[in-house]
Amino acid sequence: MPILSRKPVRFRTAAAVVATAAVTLALGLAGPASAADVNNAKNAGFESGLSSWTCSASSGTTVSAPVHGGSAALRATPAGQDNARCSQTVAVKPNSTYTLSAWVQGGYAYLGATGTGTTDVSTWTPDSASWKQLSTTFTTGASTTSVTVYTHGWYGQPAYLVDDVSVYGPDGGGGSGPAPTVPGAPGGLSVSGTTSSSVSLAWNAVSGATGYNVYRAGTKVTAVTGTSATVTGLAASTSYSFQVTAVNSAGESGKSGAVAGTTTATPGGGGGALPKHAVTGYWQNFNNGATVQKLSAVQSQYDIIAVAFADATTTPGAVTFSLDSAGLGGYTVDQFKADIRAKQAAGKKVVVSVGGQNGTVSVSDTASAANFANSVYALMQTYGFDGVDIDLENGLNPTYMSQALRSLAAKAGGSLVLTMAPQTIDMQSTSNGYFQTALNVKDILTVVNMQYYNSGSMLGCDGKVYSQGSVDFLTALACIQLEGGLAPSQVGLGLPASPSGAGSGYVPPSVVNNALDCLTKGSSCGSFKPSRTYPDLRGAMTWSTNWDAAAGNAWSGAVGPHVHGLP
Secondary structure (H helix, E strand, O other), X not given: OOOOOOOOXXXXXXXXXXXXXXXXXXXXXXXXXXXOOEEOOOOOOOOOOOOOOEEHHHOEEEEOOOOOOOOOEEEEOOEOOEOOOEEEEEEOOOOOEXXXXXXXXXXXXXXXXXXXXXXXXXXXXXXXXXXXXXXXXXXXXXXOOEEEEEEEOOOOOOOEEEEEEEEEEOOOOOOOEOOOOOOOOOOOOEEEEEOOOOEEEEOOOOOOOOEEEEEEOOEEEEEEOOOEEEXXXXXXXXXXXXXXXXXXXXXXXXXXXXXEEEOOOOOOOOOOOOOOOEEEEEEEOOOOOOOOOOHHHOOOOOOEEEEEEEEEOOXXXXXXXXXXXXXXXXXXXXXXXXXXXXXXXXXXXXXXXXXXXXXXXXXXXXXXXXXXXXXXXXXXXXXXXXXXXXXXXOOOXXXXXXXXXXXHHHHHOOOOEEEEOOEHHHHOOXXXXXXXXXXXXXXXXXXXXXXXXXXOOEEOOOOOEEOOOOHHHHHHHHHHHHHOOOOHHHEEEEEEXXXXXXXXXXXXXXXXXXXXXXXHHOOOOOOOOOOOOOOOOOEEEEEOHHHHHHOOOHHHHHHHHHHHOOO
């Protein structure tokens, strides 16, 4: 989590993602291509070295491995104040739509276009161990005849690789690449989870596809860019038939084989009897200098208590939990279980948190997704936990983590409490894996309590950069989630309970309360004021109940009543 325990604090400066900011909250797909469409990028596969490309500070070179296609790829290395920007000017036609894409690997990688004459665009991805396609679209202005397309990395991050860049659309006069062909139909379509009102699907990626359409009983119901989707708004205890197609700028494939999914009879929607506005606190199952607490001593203001942490096992995806009885002064497992029951009898929810700063749980395929769901459900049965908190700070796979959470929900039923605690960098864009996961499981998600600390400056929803430690930092970053697809009731503000609880980012409880008022009422704002209010905002979270106790319960004593008194 936050600040984990067992090792020194690691500071993430993703100052980041500030970049081009351009981190758009959603990507569109171009319409069907015409017969004249070509790839307008020159030397798109870097087979001719850096011909047609210019890289800042001599940061770019070509390599023969790894490559996505052909025999060469671009390798660009950020250094000092240079972000390794490589660009070329591409001839285009006015009033035309183009699909910009590239395959990237390695460190943080950005892809974008400027000088479009309309809205400039960009997209990005965190570091990737394998080739990943970035894609976005832009429309040229009435007099635009050229645009600049670019890639770049980020300061202090490793080198990134780029290959097979394409700018598909009408020939601007310099194009040479062939237009894409219609992709093949997806294979491997399967049901990855169900609730009383939704069916989750997953399928295999199709080469050359930039997106996928999902059909229910022959009618298109949603379009996605990844290889998973959740179809919502379904009736309970009902069987539905689904198919998927692959699309790109050349057109749409035939439909995949059909698969049937049957919704459950149990009403869905996590959260149970939680209050409209809730306070979450992490309870430390270890002693790192904060007050050592039994669960029974956790302050009454906390509505959700996240037990930190479950640990990885040698089985991929599986987790376990072991009470640190010795470190907690002889706290026994029986006492712990009894305290969980007592908190629940008082109307509280107790969940087990997976991850933390040092957590290494990996859910990266169907088998590990099943192992995760089975092991978490076993912990729920053993200890009486109400659900799970996802606090993985070393990346996650949205396809398979979504699959795992769907499977867990199918086992636990509608009373499952599902919370998340991503870092700020994880929620800067809906293209990020954490944000994708939250949206994938939105119908069973209780709350996302983003960590507003140990992050450095970040981008707000208004395109401006804000420094942590201010009311603007909290409100402008929360706005990204609130406008990016999460319901206000699924958004919470995560802050340290004291300066000792985190390496940076602590703010007094009064600043937390001001941010809550700004978002819910439009009052007590800083320089940033959201365009609308969110009276259903869920509330706030802190790391941790133990650090709160060490500071005389100042955080929960001030923030707790304020949260519970929101409209």
